[in-house]
Amino acid sequence: MFELLNSHYNYFAVMLLLGIGLYMLIESRNLVKKVIGMNIFQTGIFLFFITLAFRTGGNPPIIKEGGGPYVSPLPHVLILTAIVVGVSLTAVALALIIRIYTEYGTLDEDKLKQLYYD
Template identity: 65%
Template sequence: MIDLLTTHYNYVASILLFGIGLYVVMGSPNLVKKIIGMNIFQVGIFLFFVTTGYVDGGAPPVVGHGEETFVSPLPHVLILTAIVVGVSLTAVALALVIRIYDGYGSLDEDVIKEVQVDD
């Protein structure tokens, strides 16, 4: 198990981020923190993808300066797109949270459920 930390360290870290992100989304009663948890989960996936493209001794994928080996550019492109889409998702989610707060006067999941039952 320990040898994984010296050969697969980034994969282990991204799996830990999956776990932490899932815990925050499920366990935190606060809606804003749930969205932060979703972002942590996303970053875990980004880290996983970018790590798959890495090659030992590879240069950043900028050609024409004499390097021979490069890291794979394709995961980088996919993750660039994913980061921007992730921010759009966060913006819409936060807008919905603000409207929920306007309607219920609370960001606490349990309080919102109680208000719904009372209605």
């Protein structure tokens, strides 16, 4: 068990991040916290991709004389893109939240539901 934890700790970190993120997303009644949960969830996925790229003894994928072996550059590139997407999503979400707050004066999901369905 401990050995598994030791050799695969990065995967456990991924699971932990995904779990925390999803839990916040579902459980939290505060809209801002929901968005934070969403971010944590995505971070878990980013970490998962970066983990994929790892190889023991690999160098950063910058080609130079006798530099190999390299870690895989592809996941890094993908995650750079995904981070950009994630940031823009957060921005849109926060913009919507500001609008909701100015209109309804609350960020509590339950209260909002009451106002919303009246």
